[in-house]
Amino acid sequence: MKKRIGVAGLVALLALGATAPVALAQCGGQLLMKFDADVFAYEDDATISVLEGGFGAWKSNAGSALTVVGLMTLFCSPLDGNVPNLPATEYSFVWSGMTAAAATTEVTYITNGKKWDTDYTDGNFYIYEDSPADAPRATTPMPINPPNGTVPVNFEDGTLILEGTLSNLHTIVTRTNNTASAIFGGSFSADYEFTGGTQYGLVSGTGVNALNGNWCGKYPTGCTPEGYTAHPNGKFDFAVTDVTPSTWGAIKQLYR
Amino acid sequence: MKLRSSLLLLTALLVFTVPAAAQDEVLLSFTGYDYETDGAPNAVYLAIGDSYYAVGFVTSFHPTWLDPYVDPSVNEYTFYQSGLTVDSYDFTSNVLVVTFAPVGTVEYFEDASKNATNPPNPPNCPAYGSNPPNADAPSKFNDGLLAISGSLDNASLYYDYNADQGGFQSEMNITGGAYAFYVPAPSWSGWLMTGLVSPPPGGNPCPAPEGYDHQLSGECRHPVVPTSRGTWGALKKLYR
Numbered sequence: 001m002k003k004r005i006g007v008a009g010l011v012a013l014l015a016l017g018a019t020a021p022v023a024l025a026q027c028g029g030q031l032l033m034k035f036d037a038d039v040f041a042y043e044d045d046a047t048i049s050v051l052e053g054g055f056g057a058w059k060s061n062a063g064s065a066l067t068v069v070g071l072m073t074l075f076c077s078p079l080d081g082n083v084p085n086l087p088a089t090e091y092s093f094v095w096s097g098m099t100a101a102a103a104t105t106e107v108t109y110i111t112n113g114k115k116w117d118t119d120y121t122d123g124n125f126y127i128y129e130d131s132p133a134d135a136p137r138a139t140t141p142m143p144i145n146p147p148n149g150t151v152p153v154n155f156e157d158g159t160l161i162l163e164g165t166l167s168n169l170h171t172i173v174t175r176t177n178n179t180a181s182a183i184f185g186g187s188f189s190a191d192y193e194f195t196g197g198t199q200y201g202l203v204s205g206t207g208v209n210a211l212n213g214n215w216c217g218k219y220p221t222g223c224t225p226e227g228y229t230a231h232p233n234g235k236f237d238f239a240v241t242d243v244t245p246s247t248w249g250a251i252k253q254l255y256r
Numbered sequence: 257m258k259l260r261s262s263l264l265l266l267t268a269l270l271v272f273t274v275p276a277a278a279q280d281e282v283l284l285s286f287t288g289y290d291y292e293t294d295g296a297p298n299a300v301y302l303a304i305g306d307s308y309y310a311v312g313f314v315t316s317f318h319p320t321w322l323d324p325y326v327d328p329s330v331n332e333y334t335f336y337q338s339g340l341t342v343d344s345y346d347f348t349s350n351v352l353v354v355t356f357a358p359v360g361t362v363e364y365f366e367d368a369s370k371n372a373t374n375p376p377n378p379p380n381c382p383a384y385g386s387n388p389p390n391a392d393a394p395s396k397f398n399d400g401l402l403a404i405s406g407s408l409d410n411a412s413l414y415y416d417y418n419a420d421q422g423g424f425q426s427e428m429n430i431t432g433g434a435y436a437f438y439v440p441a442p443s444w445s446g447w448l449m450t451g452l453v454s455p456p457p458g459g460n461p462c463p464a465p466e467g468y469d470h471q472l473s474g475e476c477r478h479p480v481v482p483t484s485r486g487t488w489g490a491l492k493k494l495y496r
Contacts (some may be wrong), residue, residue, distance in 0.1 A: 026313045026332075028377055029382060029455075029459050029460070029471075030456060030459045030460055031460065032460055034285075036475060074316070076460065117419070176425070183447060184447070184449075185423040185425030186423055188451065189453055213451040214449050234451060237471075238460035239456040239459060239460065
């Protein structure tokens with residue numbers, strides 16, 4: 001249907017006075033930026049868990065350096081002027097500078113499954129606008145065993161539109177049992193704060209916000225190309241600070 | 257002979273159009289909120305017998321299977337997950353783990369009315385309403401064209417209250433829908449995976465809707481079924 005946008009679609013857009021990206025329909029709530037299928041993590045000192053049923057997950061050793069590379073799929077207000085439009089324009093990002101604060105912990109999950117938890121030290125994120133798009137994607141596929149000729153370098157070229165700090169990254173990976181039919185799950189949660197970039201003016205002063213989502217760690221097949229340790233899928237939230245109802249009288253009183 | 261030739265050609269096409277180096281692919285990604293309803297009077301979150309639901313928006317589609325056929329400029333793409341009832345419960349060391357009885361459902365809809373999006377958005381907010389089920393949810397998230405439907409089996413959820421994050425995971429098998437035939441039949445089975453976090457009180461520009469339990473951010477991954485490598489000679493031998 002998208003490829004069939006014609007006069008009717010154009011008229012509809014003009015009628016709405018729409019200059020907003022098509023993806024805006026998917027915004028709302030806390031969502032500021034979304035990333036999906038084309039995001040992968042890798043580490044420099046991780047080991048495979050016992051391959052129960054032929055499958056396992058990566059476990060970080062203390063101090064293992066984590067890098068995440070990926071592509072944004074959606075920007076919401078006030079960043080909705082950025083419209084990912086592959087292969088013409090990509091919005092790529094890199095998380096770096098984080099290391100495993102301690103070795104990954106492993107505990108029993110449900111009856112005979114596993115739950116792996118990892119905490120990371122603080123780091124940074126960088127978001128680039130680049131045209132034409134040159135970063136590899138899941139379907140191209142991702143070149144194995146990063147760092148390599150295109151990872152992370154093709155994710156950190158172009159214009160640096162936003163950068164910031166990352167803190168309190170915590171990842172969880174679960175598997176439901178110890179058989180080949182086990183189902184893997186996972187999540188991550190972190191805090192971020194913008195500090196710079198050419199579009200910093202749009203988000204300056206927004207403080208610390210949440211970065212979270214799904215963290216798939218199934219190995220050797222499932223979501224981790226060879227040499228990658230996890231596949232995140234998540235979002236940057238943007239929570240507006242609650243307002244306190246007041247009166248003009250009370251406000252005037254502050255200045256008297 | 258003509259039949260054999262046709263079969264040979266068809267088989268060859270099937271064999272050589274599926275990627276040999278199979279890797280899993282993301283069918284679609286989504287965000288939203290989840291909620292529960294009590295199966296019996298109780299004050300325990302996801303106690304045995306409670307029902308678990310989720311509603312939200314699809315944020316991206318598989319680049320070749322679905323993306324050419326959807327149009328977010330004209331339609332909203334929503335989902336509704338239902339039919340899951342807790343059948344086991346454990347709460348240890350501040351970590352909740354529950355499993356669900358089979359079988360649940362997840363449905364993805366294409367809807368030109370955009371009544372869940374509630375345009376213009378902003379300044380309007382998505383029509384989640386408060387304390388679901390309500391007049392908005394799930395009804396505005398499960399209307400329109402049923403694009404893809406799926407069954408959920410072996411579903412489970414954990415929530416680590418120490419880290420304030422959790423996850424939902426399930427097997428998902430496509431069962432129908434208008435767009436299902438765009439997905440290669442060998443890839444109709446897969447997983448549905450979701451990261452869960454507690455919603456912050458604020459929003460951009462919309463606050464978190466009241467009465468929902470968690471924000472969701474996740475994806476439905478479908479495995480590409482590996483194919484066997486062969487030779488033309490071996491293939492011909494099948495028909496001699």
